[in-house]
Structures are given as C-alpha cells and as structure tokens.
Amino acid sequence: MSIPVRTLPFDHPGPLEPCPEYAELRTGTPVAPVMTPDGRRAWLVTSYDAVAAVLSDARFGMAPPGATSAGNHTLFQDGEAHARLRRLVSKAFTPRRIATLRPRVEELAVEYTAALAAAGPPADLIAGLAAPLPLRVIGELLGVTIDGSERFRELADTASSADFSAAGDSAEVAAATRAWHDLTLYAADLVAGKRRSPGDDLLSGLITVRDGDDGRLSDDELVGMSTTIVAAGYLTTRNAIGVGTIQLIAEGRLARLADAPEELEGVVEELLRHQSGLTAEPFPRWAHEDLELAGVAIRAGDPVLVRLEAANRDPRHFPEPDRFLPGRQGSSPHLGFGRGPHHCLGAALARIELRAAFRAVARQLPGLRLGVPVDRLVWARGQNDAGPTEVSVTW
Template sequence: METEALSDYPFPGGRLELEGEYRQLLRRRPVARVTTPTGDLAWLVTGYTECRFALESARFDRDLIAAPTGPRQQEATVPPDAFNGMRLLTEAGIAGEVMRHLSRRRVAQHRPWLRRFAHRLFTDMISSGPPADLMADFAAPYPLAVMCRVLGLSVARQDGRLPRPDEERLAHWAELAFSFNSRGAAELHEGWEQLRAYLADEVARERRQPSGGMLSTLVSACDDKRVLSDGQLLDVTALLLTVGHKTLTSFLGLAAVDLLRHPEQARRLAEDPAGLLPTAVEELLRHVLIEVRGVARIATARVELGGAVIERGDLVVIALHAAGRDPRCFTDPDRLDLAREPGTEHLAFGAGEHMCPGTLLARAQITAALEALAPRLPTLSLAVEPSDLAWTDGLILRTPTAVPVTW
C-alpha cells in the first residue's frame, strides 16, 4: 500500500470534469494521503463505500475539526459555534422543533409558491433577453428568497425577489462564509458580524410581530425556553440562512450548465418532464461536481479503511462528488443519464449524523426549477463555450460567476 502524501489537495484545475487525480484514486487508492492548504496531512476518501462508512461511523467526528489544535483543512472559517449550529440545537433540545420547518408537510405547503416563483423568474429572464445570465436571474435570487421565506424574515414577506440591496448584501456575506482559503480570519469575522447585525434587526421585528417561520421557533427557544442565548440565536440563524441557499445557488447554476452541455438529455426532459423529473433530480445531484474541498472529520479511534490505517486524531476529508463517480457503484459514472434506474443512493447530501436536514426543501426547489426550465430547454443554449465560463474561485463549492444563456 502506497502511503506517501500526494501534493496539494484540492487538486487544481477541475471544474466541469472530474479531475484526473480522482479517477486514479478511485481506481487504485480509495483512501489516500494528501496535504491540505495549511500544510497538514489528511486522508482523502474518494471511494463510495469508504465515504459512506466515514460519514456513518461514530469513529469520525465533525465537531472536532473546529478544535483550535490538530490538523486543519483550511486556514480560517466562520466561528466554531456557528459551524456547529446543528449541535447547538440538538443540545438545546430543539433540533426537531426547528427542523419541522423543513418537514415533508411544510415543504408541501411551500410547493405551489416555489413553482409560481420559479416560473415567474424564468418568464422575467426570457422577457428581458436574449441573452441572459441564469445565475443572476435565477440561481442566486431563487434559493435566497426561499430560505428567507422559510425563516420568516420580513425581507421576504413580499411574494417575489428580495429587494436588490438585501440580495447583494446577503449574497456577499454568504460568499464569505463559504470561502475556502481565499480570505483572512479578520474579513470572515467582520462579514459574519455584519450578517448577525442584519439578522438582529429581524429578531427584534420577530419579537414584535411573529412570522410563524423558523425564526419564530428559534426566538421562542431563546425567550420562552431560555435554551439559546441571543448570540447563539444569531449564529444559528445566520448558519441556516447561508447553508440553506448558497449550496443551492451553486447547484442550480452547475445543473443548468450540465443540462445545456447535454442537449439530448435536456430534450428528453422537455418532452416528458413529469415522467423524467424524479430520476432527473437524483441524477443531477449525483452527476454535478459541486464540492471543491469535501467534508471533514477527525478520527476518534484507529480505523482501517480502504487499505489505509487511520490513526486517532487524523484529519479525514470525504470527497462526496468523487464518490458519485465511483465505477464500482455506478455504471458508466461520467455519463449524465436523466433516466438512470434508481440504485446506489448518491452522497450529495452526505449521510449519517450530519446528513443535510434540508434535503426535502432542496429537492422541492430543484424540481420546481426544472419544471419551469424544461419547456425552454429545446431552444436554450449556453452563450459561451463551456471552457469560457467565468468561475468564482476560493469557495468551498464550485460556483460559476455567471451562466450566460441565449435562445
């Protein structure tokens, strides 16, 4: 077994295609030694089975990666309390109550509005072009307004997009929170504090005039149950707001590019959206390469995994997007096949204790977006070569700066 560290993780270069390094690792070394940008050693897990094991095993801990000592995946991050917001909610005994706002029933109640809103954004985009930018006109404003509405923020009480200044500020703060080795600790701290101050106004308004949204539940946990401090309330709200929309913004932009690069698949979706949507959503979640750095854990015991011996205290980086391309688990994994038979479940939302609690809301938004986009797909195309797309680098997720489209 080769155990020497490969240089530089994340691997440079890759955007729309899976980097060659991952392909080699998937074939030969599903758990391999790499060096992170901080110069620390880590185990990079790429194989599907190994990734799932690491996500589901209690011997790999997520909270410990915020510890001040030990190997690190990146230099600076948002404050640890914010990072471990879900643990705060669990310890406060209110995780179930807060997450009820993301339940099947609640998401079903949002669905008609999600459809109308997606349809309206695409209609506005079409009437203002061609050309248009699918990021600015859809992928950025849509999930942001949705998450603000789920939280119950006053800024989303109107039925459509947020006012532009709010959109811009919230997108900027979310981008800081999702940065990866591109910003200093002071800048991240300042951005997070500004976001907290913005949300403090919303909390004050919520106390005067409850919205009935997620923020109502959080404020009541703070004021009535006294299980969250004011500071924790702001951290958790900021976390939910940022993770609840930023992942989708990147995903929707990348999914649109993926579809437009596969016109025969896009045409099939346009011909039979109702029939194809359920498998199309899951296939795009598997196929879209969204991760830049993978999710991290610290080993709490010695573990043998994928032929490697991981010691207690080692940093483990789980490359969820590479797992979705593991040929041992997916037939012809690089092919986008919107009708792919359901089989091995992708890991786009993670697995185990920290699996994304927003999967139903995310799937509902992706479905509504594809429904609205499907009829336009046969005439829609990228207005630039895929290789000329501009990218916002320095984030934990691959994110096109713009997706120029024409028709």
C-alpha cells in the same frame, strides 16, 4: 509498501469533469495520505463505502478531538450539542412545512424565468434565476420583509463570495468577514422582531418550538440557525441550478422536461450525483479516536477529507458512472446531501427548488443555449463550494 503523499488540490481537465486522480486512488488507495494547500497532512477518502462510513460514524467529528464548542451555536458541531439542536430544529423544519412551500417556489421560478425571457437575450442565468430564486426562498422562509429583502440579498451575496481558506488577508476575505458579521447582526434583529410579532414562517416556528428534554432554542442558537440556513441553502443551490442547467443543455434534455414531470425527479437526482463535489464538498472531519478505515489505520486527531466527487462515481455502486443516466436501476443512493447525523436538513427544499427552476426554464425557454463555451466560464472556488460566477445564455 510506502504510499506516496500527493498534494491537493488536484486539477480538473474541464469545469464539469472529475479529477482523474480520484478514479486512480479509488481503485488502489481509497484512503490515501495527502498534503493540503496549507501544508497539513490529512487522509483523502474516495470510495463510496469509505466516504459513507466517515459521514455516518460518530467517531469522525466536525472539530478536532478536545476542541471546545463554546460560541458555536450552529449545527456544525458534534455530540449531544449537535443532536439537541437537530432535534429542536427538526420539530419546526418538518417535511410537511417544506412540502407546503412547493407552490410558492414554483411560482417564484416562473416569475424569475419570465423576467429573464422578457429582458431578451443574451442574459446571465446566475443573476436572473439561479441566485435570486434560492435567496428569495430563504428570505421568505425566515420571514424577511419586502423592505428588508434588498439588504438581506446584499449581505448574503457578499458573505458567500470569498474563499475563507485563501492564504493571506485579502480584501475579498475581509469584506466577506464583515458581511458575515453584519448578516449575524441582521439575523439578531430579525429574531428580536419575530419574538415581538411572530408570523407563519420557519423562524417564528423555531422560536416557539419546545421540547420537554431539550428546552428551547436560545437567541444565539436562533441567530446561528438563521445564518446557517443562508450559508447552507443559498450558494449551494445557486451553483446547482447553474451547473445543472449547463449539463441539461449539453445533454439535450432541457426542452423534454417541460411536460414530463415523471422524468424530472430522476433527472434532478442524476444531476446531483454528477455535480456533487464539483459544486460542493462536505466540511473536513477529524478522527476522535484511533480506528481503521478501509484497512488503513487512522490516528485520533487526524483530519479526514471525503470527496463526493469520487464517491458518487464509484463504479461498484454506479455502473458506467460517467454517463448521465436518469432513473438508474440498481444503483446506490447518491451522497450529494451527505449521510448520517449531518445529512442536510434542507435536502427536500433543495430538490423542490431545482425541479421548479428546471421546469420553468424548460417551459418558457426550451431553446436555451450557452452564449459562451463551457471552458470559458469563470468559476469561483471556495473552501467547500464552487460554481460559475456568470452563465451567459441565449435562445
């Protein structure tokens, strides 16, 4: 039987509601042919099991088979080149190092929330907390000085502002491209400065890390890792704080988190499950050989698009998937941070930032509420990330 080819993107009935087409496909055709906005044929994967399989299977790569990785010094590549980088980075980006950041992240969350409260309502949650908190954390993680923090913020904001998948050479994309170039130059200067005068920060740790088999990270790799940390850690966390706060308000759960740290962990995990895909989806994958996925024949070179928004609401793994149920019993782990070789290295840090932000808001602004209806919020949607550009709040 011929399967109809649907055209992406699907429409959301509301900014926080999943596409109904995903539920339909997940039930009947979890691996379905689709047409992308730029006219390419691809496979759309919507079930939890099939998505987890794609993310875990080395036969699905970040680049088409045969593509060269020359000039790519980031973790967004395949095979041994990726494995070597990840081994080296993991030696510096350790759980112990990340755990030591928690008091500072909590201090910053309290500081930004206090400034928001002091300025008085109405306020923009994104500009006051959701954006500056992860950006400040990343800056301190990389050892950005106070003098350089404003330039760093400016470049990161601009570089993260555009959808590079948009058709045409728009002024927005051109500005973002220039900002990424400038951010790369900034990172190169930062690496050079840390080589001359290392400090107690992650970038200095990455410079000094060594492995008998893998050697050391080159300057190009260090610059690539610095920009990757900005790309992966800033916009996604900003969106998660903004959307998570909106959902906590809607669920009437915000004030309860002030003195209930035992609830906070479960709440954050459920927020991550609910907003996965609404705020971020993994990069496309390509089949590197002929294979079968959920009974469907995939040919080498075929692009494959996994949808966390669909997988994390699969009723076979999450009973009553559309309900917000912190501390779910008997459910599978959500896939919000991916799975397999490209599982997010910053997952632990993101969780620390989210818990710190929600606890600070709950304690200082327990009566926080939206200043405008959810359906009036303006969202920026990029190739892999989406989130509200502004969230007006009052109290």
